Amino acid sequence: MSALDRSAIVAVIGAGAMGAGIAQVAARAGHPVVLHDNRQGAARAAIAGIDTQLAKRVAAGKLDAAAHQACLANLSAANGLQDLAGASLVIEAIVENLAVKRALFAELECLCRADCILASNTSSLSITTLAAELQHPERLLGLHFFNPAPVMALVEVISGLASDPALARTLHATAKAWGKKPVLARSTPGFIVNRVARPFYAESLRLLQEGAADCATLDALLREAGGFRMGAFELTDLIGHDVNYAVTCSVFDAYYHDMRFQPSLIQKELVDAGHLGRKSGRGFYDYREGAQRPAVQTLNSDALIDCAVVEGDLGVLAPLLERLGASCIDLTVRAGNGLLRVGEAVLALSDGRLASQRAREDGLANLILLDLALDYRSATRLGISWAQGTAQAAIDQAVAVLARAGISASALSDTPGLCVLRTVAMLANEAADAQLQGVASAADIDLAMCAGVNYPLGPLAWAHAIGTGSVVTVLQHLQAAYGEERYRPSLQLRRSLTANTLLAPETSHE
Ligand code: NAI
Secondary structure: OOOOOOOOOEEEEOOOHHHHHHHHHHHHOOOOEEEEOOOOOHHHHHHHHHHHHHHHHHHOOOOOHHHHHHHHHHEEEOOOHHHHOOOOEEEEOOOOOHHHHHHHHHHHHHHOOOOOEEEEOOOOOOHHHHHOOOOOHHHEEEEEEOOOOOOOOEEEEEEOOOOOHHHHHHHHHHHHHOOOEEEEEEOOOOOOHHHHOHHHHHHHHHHHHOOOOOHHHHHHHHHHOOOOOOOHHHHHHHHOHHHHHHHHHHHHHHOOOOHHHOOOHHHHHHHHHOOOEHHHOEOOOEOOOOOOOOOOOOOOOOOOOOEEEEEOOOHHHHHHHHHHHHOOOEEEEEOOOOEEEEOOEEEEEOOOOOHHHHHHHHOOOOEEEEOOOOOOOOOOEEEEEEOOOOOHHHHHHHHHHHHHOOOEEEEOOOOOOOOHHHHHHHHHHHHHHHHHOOOOOHHHHHHHHHHHHOOOOOHHHHHHHHOHHHHHHHHHHHHHHHOOHHHOOOHHHHHHHHHOOOOOOOHHHO
8 A cells, every 4th residue: 555645735733742743744754734723823833843943953964954944845834624624634633632532533524535534643542432423434543653753763553443454554654655663553552552561660660669679770770781771760750650650540441450550559659749750850760959860779799700600501691601701700511400600609590480489499509590681792780689598608709700791780689580571571471462462463563662662672572582481481480479460471472482483491490
């Protein structure tokens, strides 16, 4: 299906943050764009704002002056809704209110051409519901841009129950022609990104609530070991807790209180206190004048380490050995169950069991569990936790050997799945469930999480890299540890377990 012709008029309704950005994207792509807002002067002000922004880019040498002028020439402010009558595509980006949006679409249906595609930029309302009262519900779809629209590549093209699949393909091709990375999704609560991303926030919030580590340390682990651009606390401080908490609550309600989406009491408390994040000066961190950023907790050790014993296949941890070898640690390799012995310490990748439980079950003294890293070749920090009764000397030896490889160790209390591993396992689980329920294809889900929220790897590709079997094991252990169905593995993960021929070694047999 081909994209809309460049000569096709695109109308954008709502000249706020999103509408202005979307208008800019369409105008830059060469469409004549009519911008409408029911606030007097708002559309004109938005176009002036686009002008200023593009001028800055020209001054910085990032845009040529001709492109700036061509974009401006494509933009016009409507004097009223009637000016949108000639549009081939209308994108609505007004206030997030079902009744107001429905009334607008009813009006547009009478006003616009019969072949005009009606699209909503809603981030939380059902496209099926928005379209239900239209005479031609098949022509309404979701076209969900991310903020800021000119910068963020992802566009979710959402089909409601009645949406015409041919129009979804047209919007997909059009968004692509506009330089975006579009994905196709069914209208379900949270669509792709706002659903699949929930565990990213939820697991950190839970770890903080349980006192596993502090905000700064958990954030540092997600960044420095997980490869995420930001940790969950700095990110929610940036998004605003009112917004992030409201999205979580709406997804939780929409999925009939599935405990996978359970909102966090500690985030609610921030909202109740008005500590909304950066915008209010305080959130998990303090942004007020003179406030100090809390330090990331790093373990220190004076232990001298010059050798280690590798027992069996370390699986995803294997690249650590290259780093140890490169830093002149003498490595002895022998058969075994994927353990690294350093002095008295026994190091292993977490499999989702508590360290104390695993030490007891597997008969391992001084067991120290390592968290997941996106890439053990380059990670600069790793979370560790240890079993009750572990000797201080063993902890020191584990910290020292990691330091030799250039990795800072941060302690978590004995916690199932530590931080990065449980976060990634739960992201993969949610992504798999979205795939199972036909929300979107696996490729589109992974693309959405990379292009929409900058994940370093799509959750499904990540699960594949770790080994789907290992992810299922981690989830089962989390489920057993907490006794909560929140951690139940998705049927889709179990299915791909049987289909997956590239499984990494199972950590559960250690
Ligand atoms: P905003 O509050 O910045 O702008 C909304 C604009 O719509 C305002 O200028 C307002 O005057 C205008 N408006 C309200 N009712 C109108 C009507 N009946 N007719 C014409 N204009 C009307 O809101 P924002 O943030 O731009 O959001 C707009 C939509 O985009 C919402 O549906 C929101 O859920 C969605 N969205 C927002 C994102 C964000 O990060 N802000 C991200 C993705 C989607």
